[in-house]
Structures are given as C-alpha cells and as structure tokens.
Amino acid sequence: MISVRGKEAKRFGELSLAQQMQRLCARQDHLLEEGESETDSVTETMRCISCKEEYVTSDAGTCKECYEEASETEEELKREIEDLKAKVNFLRFWSPTDHRHDLSGRSHGPGFTDVVLVAAEDGLFGGPSMPVPAHKAILANRSPVFKAMLENEMEESRSGTIKISDVSYDALRAFVNYFYSAEACVDEQMACELLVLAEKYQVKHLKAYCEKFLVSKLNWDNSIINYAFAHQHNAKLLLEASLSLIMDNMDKLRKRQEYAELVEKHPSLVVEILEACLAKQENTAAPKDASAKS
Amino acid sequence: MISVRGKEAKRFGELSLAQQMQRLCARQDHLLEEGESETDSVTETMRCISCKEEYVTSDAGTCKECYEEASETEEELKREIEDLKAKVNFLRFWSPTDHRHDLSGRSHGPGFTDVVLVAAEDGLFGGPSMPVPAHKAILANRSPVFKAMLENEMEESRSGTIKISDVSYDALRAFVNYFYSAEACVDEQMACELLVLAEKYQVKHLKAYCEKFLVSKLNWDNSIINYAFAHQHNAKLLLEASLSLIMDNMDKLRKRQEYAELVEKHPSLVVEILEACLAKQENTAAPKDASAKS
Numbered sequence: 001m002i003s004v005r006g007k008e009a010k011r012f013g014e015l016s017l018a019q020q021m022q023r024l025c026a027r028q029d030h031l032l033e034e035g036e037s038e039t040d041s042v043t044e045t046m047r048c049i050s051c052k053e054e055y056v057t058s059d060a061g062t063c064k065e066c067y068e069e070a071s072e073t074e075e076e077l078k079r080e081i082e083d084l085k086a087k088v089n090f091l092r093f094w095s096p097t098d099h100r101h102d103l104s105g106r107s108h109g110p111g112f113t114d115v116v117l118v119a120a121e122d123g124l125f126g127g128p129s130m131p132v133p134a135h136k137a138i139l140a141n142r143s144p145v146f147k148a149m150l151e152n153e154m155e156e157s158r159s160g161t162i163k164i165s166d167v168s169y170d171a172l173r174a175f176v177n178y179f180y181s182a183e184a185c186v187d188e189q190m191a192c193e194l195l196v197l198a199e200k201y202q203v204k205h206l207k208a209y210c211e212k213f214l215v216s217k218l219n220w221d222n223s224i225i226n227y228a229f230a231h232q233h234n235a236k237l238l239l240e241a242s243l244s245l246i247m248d249n250m251d252k253l254r255k256r257q258e259y260a261e262l263v264e265k266h267p268s269l270v271v272e273i274l275e276a277c278l279a280k281q282e283n284t285a286a287p288k289d290a291s292a293k294s
Numbered sequence: 295m296i297s298v299r300g301k302e303a304k305r306f307g308e309l310s311l312a313q314q315m316q317r318l319c320a321r322q323d324h325l326l327e328e329g330e331s332e333t334d335s336v337t338e339t340m341r342c343i344s345c346k347e348e349y350v351t352s353d354a355g356t357c358k359e360c361y362e363e364a365s366e367t368e369e370e371l372k373r374e375i376e377d378l379k380a381k382v383n384f385l386r387f388w389s390p391t392d393h394r395h396d397l398s399g400r401s402h403g404p405g406f407t408d409v410v411l412v413a414a415e416d417g418l419f420g421g422p423s424m425p426v427p428a429h430k431a432i433l434a435n436r437s438p439v440f441k442a443m444l445e446n447e448m449e450e451s452r453s454g455t456i457k458i459s460d461v462s463y464d465a466l467r468a469f470v471n472y473f474y475s476a477e478a479c480v481d482e483q484m485a486c487e488l489l490v491l492a493e494k495y496q497v498k499h500l501k502a503y504c505e506k507f508l509v510s511k512l513n514w515d516n517s518i519i520n521y522a523f524a525h526q527h528n529a530k531l532l533l534e535a536s537l538s539l540i541m542d543n544m545d546k547l548r549k550r551q552e553y554a555e556l557v558e559k560h561p562s563l564v565v566e567i568l569e570a571c572l573a574k575q576e577n578t579a580a581p582k583d584a585s586a587k588s
Contacts, residue, residue, distance in 0.1 A: 061342075067355030
C-alpha cells in the first residue's frame with residue numbers, strides 16, 4: 001500500500017516510478033531538514049524579565065502575572081519594613097546610661113531616673129561598682145521580675161537601689177541599655193552574660209537575641225561548652241543547634257578533653273547526647289532495614 | 295539524483311523500485327506527521343512555577359534562578375518583619391492611662407508616673423478635665439518641646455502638671471497613649487486633633503501617622519477643607535494629595551460653597567491653588583504645542 005495525500009497523489013500518478021522515487025526522496029530530504037530545524041524549536045527559549053537572560057523550559061520560573069504580583073508583594077514588604085523601622089526609632093530611647101551621673105547614680109538635670117542598679121560582684125574586681133541609673137517604669141515594663149520587685153514595695157523599691165549579683169559592670173550597663181534600645185553590641189562572652197541576666201529577669205526578647213547570636217557563632221570547637229551552657233540556662237534554640245552539631249560529629253567527640261570533663265561533671269548531659277544520637281541512628285536506620293527486607 | 299542517507303542507502307539498494315517507493319512514502323507520511331506536531335512547538339508554552347499555569351513567550355516572567363532568588367528575598371524580608379515586630383512589642387509600653395488614678399492623676403501603686411497632663415479647654419465642656427498621668431522621661435524622649443519644658447525647670451517641671459490648651463480629654467489621652475505604644479485608634483476628627491498636637495509638640499512620627507490616615511480618607515468632598523487644614527498645620531503630604539485632587543476637578547471647584555468661603559477667608563490659598571493649576575496646564579500643554587508645531 002502506497003500512501004500519499006490529496007493533490008500530490010494525483011500528480012504522482014502521472015509520473016514514472018523512477019521520477020516518483022526521485023521526488024519522494026527529495027521531499028523526504030526536505031522534510032528531514034525541516035524536522036531538524038523544528039527540533040531546535042523544541043528547545044525554544046524565553047527571556048527572563050528580571051536578569052534579561054534567555055532560559056529554556058527546564059529553567060522556567062514564573063509567568064509575567066506572577067512575577068508582577070511577586071514584585072508588588074516585595075514592594076509592600078519593603079514599605080512595611082520602613083514603617084516598622086520608623087516605629088522602632090520612635091519607641092527607642094536615649095538610655096540614661098548615656099548621661100553623666102555622680103557615684104550616687106542620680107542624674108543631674110536630664111534623665112528623670114528614679115532607680116539605680118548596682119553590679120554586686122562580691123568584690124571580684126575590688127571596690128564599689130558604678131551604679132547604672134534607670135527608670136522604674138521601664139524596668140517594670142520590660143521584666144516581670146523587676147515589676148514584682150518594684151511594685152510590691154520591697155527593699156529595692158524603697159531604697160531605689162537594685163543589687164544585681166554575679167555580673168560585671170559592663171554587662172549590667174548593656175543589660176539596662178537593652179531595655180531602652182532593644183539593641184546590644186556583644187561578643188560571645190557578653191552574649192553569655194546577658195543571656196544569664198535575661199533568663200534570671202525574664203527578658204524574653206533579650207534572651208532570644210543572645211541565643212541567635214550564640215547560634216551564629218557555633219562551631220565544632222565550642223559546641224560542647226555551648227550545649228552545657230544552653231542546658232544550664234534553658235536556652236532551647238542554642239541547645240538544639242549545638243546538639244545537632246555534636247551529633248554530626250559523634251565519631252570525633254570521645255577524643256576530646258571537654259567530653260571527658262563533661263562525663264565527670266555533668267554525666268546526665270552526656271546521657272542525653274548519647275540518647276539523642278541513638279534515637280537519630282534508629283530513625284535513619286529504619287528505612288534502610290525496611291528496604292533490605294523488601 | 296536520488297538522495298538517501300547512510301545505512302538506509304544500502305538497504306534501499308536491495309529493494310525493488312516499488313518496495314522502495316512504498317517505504318519512501320511511509321517514511322514521508324511519518325515525517326509529515328512529525329512536522330505537524332513539531333510546528334505546534336513553535337507556540338510552545340512553559341509552566342509557571344508559582345501558579346502552575348502554562349504561559350506563552352509574550353507572558354514570560356522570570357527564569358527559575360531569578361524566581362528562587364526572589365523567593366529567598368521574600369522570605370528574608372518576612373523574617374525581618376517578624377524581628378521588627380518583636381522589637382516593637384518589646385519597646386512598646388503599657389500606657390499609664392490604662393491604670394486607675396484618682397483625680398490628682400497620681401497613680402496608686404503601679405505606673406511610677408511623675409507628671410500629669412491636663413486638657414485646658416477653657417471650660418468648653420465645663421468642669422475640670424481628668425488629668426492624664428505620664429512619665430517625664432517618656433514625654434522628654436518623644437517630644438523636643440516637652441524635653442525643653444521639663445529639663446529647664448520651668449513651671450511645668452516644678453509643679454508636675456502640664457496644661458495643654460484647646461484639646462479634648464479624649465485627644466489628650468490618645469496623644470499620651472501614642473507616646474507609649476506608637477499607635478492610635480482614630481477617626482478623621484481625632485486624626486486632625488492629634489495632628490495639631492503633634493505639630494505643636496514636634497512629634498514627627500505621630501504627625502506622619504495622622505497625615506497618612508487623612509490622605510487615605512481624602513475625597514472630592516473633603517479636599518478643600520483638608521487643603522486649608524494642611525496649609526495651616528504645615529502638613530506637606532496632605533497638602534500635596536489634596537491639591538492634586540482639587541486640580542483634577544478644577545472645573546467643578548468654583549461651583550462649590552467652600553470655594554466661595556475660601557476666597558473670602560483665605561484668598562492666598564485660592565491664589566496658590568490657581569497658580570498650581572496654571573503651572574500644571576502649562577506643563578501638560580507644552581508637549582502638545584511642540585508636537586503641533588513639528
């Protein structure tokens with residue numbers, strides 16, 4: 001059965017078999033060439049509206065409408081950020097620690113402070129520490145512990161002096177500053193000191209701030225010490241991040257000096273680490289076993 | 295010349311002419327069919343990664359890489375917003391106006407307020423207005439006018455009472471609340487009252503807040519009154535928005551009662567409106583003239 005189409009079939013009938021062959025072959029060559037050029041169009045490209053580069057189907061992102069919607073969303077988010085930043089700037093204070101005070105801590109002129117905090121380091125550095133002036137209203141607003149202390153006419157409220165134990169002057173100053181600015185310039189040592197204060201006085205925002213900072217500084221060298229610290233001060237985010245890092249390097253763990261110290265001083269922590277590792281091993285092993293059986 | 299390719303040429307040599315014809319025709323049909331389906335691929339579509347719909351070249355948005363970058367940016371912006379919102383919540387206060395006070399305004403127990411503000415409405419509603427308690431530190435931090443007043447041991451600082459003239463108790467309370475929360479629940483009347491206070495006591499953030507609100511409520515009916523109000527209180531954003539609305543409807547302006555009143559009471563404002571309209575007409579007319587000449 002020879003299959004040809006429409007008018008062509010008529011014309012073919014008038015030609016010799018050889019002529020027909022010749023024509024068919026020429027046609028076939030043409031079709032093959034066309035086919036090749038059309039095959040190129042399968043890998044047709046479109047131009048990216050953002051980077052202006054051509055892309056192929058497998059690299060397709062979004063249609064124009066979705067791109068425009070996403071751009072609008074981005075603009076809206078940026079405007080919201082500007083509004084929020086302006087709000088933060090409005091609500092932020094100059095801190096009274098930026099004013100000059102005499103040793104009594106009472107401000108002369110500006111500040112209107114009505115309380116001072118004193119770092120009681122048990123004479124760690126010798127001599128009395130400089131008092132840090134503040135406002136009862138601010139302390140009570142940021143910390144439920146200070147609130148209870150100041151509103152209930154305790155010794156601190158009557159005397160106008162709050163003693164804070166086991167803290168350096170610098171950390172206390174940074175602690176009070178944070179109440180006014182929601183910001184702190186910290187290194188790892190300071191972040192740890194502030195986290196302890198934030199935990200003790202229930203300043204959640206500062207605690208989260210310190211935890212985030214410490215997580216950003218996590219590495220294999222400080223993972224065990226951070227894990228122990230996080231455990232001691234109920235810092236969940238830091239605890240999870242350091243445990244995860246430890247578990248990824250369990251094979252190296254037992255060779256470390258800190259591990260031996262941890263086993264001796266806080267065996268319960270080591271138990272927790274090992275239990276977490278076992279649980280992880282069981283979880284990752286389970287699918288393998290299942291596939292091995294099937 | 296019969297043109298066939300590679301191995302096919304060999305095989306063709308072994309077939310009768312009729313068989314060759316038959317094969318060539320079958321092959322040609324196949325190529326034609328392929329060609330047809332490939333012709334469709336010229337108007338090829340790609341699938342949008344966001345809405346999952348197919349799109350054609352003219353509706354192309356972004357490539358995958360740019361889409362993924364944009365998604366990451368959006369996630370980052372959202373995280374920044376969450377951080378800023380947490381910061382605002384931390385810096386925000388419970389306002390002392392939420393506590394109960396006696397008529398002296400001094401709080402009993404909580405609040406630690408050290409100053410009261412009193413709406414001196416010149417007996418507009420008769421009787422003394424309730425005092426609004428506050429903290430000198432907050433007032434001085436949010437307003438340079440209060441700062442100068444309180445730090446310079448003026449009458450207000452000594453007495454601990456600040457009289458605010460020409461304001462309702464509700465507006466004064468909302469004004470003080472804003473110092474603590476950076477938020478206000480306003481209607482147009484309240485926004486105007488707060489804008490006047492914000493202008494007088496140089497609370498820029500509140501002034502911008504009120505202007506934005508009034509601009510959102512602008513319409514042809516209130517455009518003239520808002521324009522006059524914005525002019526009086528140096529509210530640039532509101533001034534521009536209301537002037538723009540007035541200029542878009544100049545033909546209707548002169549028929550309005552407010553226009554006649556404005557001409558009589560504030561002719562200089564009307565001069566400004568008319569001058570702005572003239573300038574706009576000249577600007578829009580210029581390109582037309584230019585094209586008419588060319």
